[in-house]
Amino acid sequence: MSTTTISSSSDPLTWKQADIDVHVATRGGEFAGFVEFDGSAHVTHDHRGTALGAFDSLDAARHALERVNAPQRRPSTFPFALPRVLRRRPRRARA
Helix, strand or coil: CCCCCCCCCCCCCCEEEEEEEEEEEEEEEEEEEEEEEEEEEEEECCCCEEEEEEEEEEHHHHHHHHHHHHCCCCCCCCCCCCCCCCCCCCCCCCC
């Protein structure tokens, strides 16, 4: 039997220091990315290992990963303008 955990994108990132120069982020127990200090800058990597940028401070590097992992808003599929048929006033029945 296997168990699959689906983490919500609204869960906050949890940070742990894996080594002196490496900080790892998880969300809902799943790997979300990491920040490493290369001697001159803090380099942020996403969950695939792709470098997102180099930052002067650890806080700035962490915030960069949090922005990438922030939940995205979906555009509404409901049209804002009602169709012409629905905009008309109903007609009164004549007696």
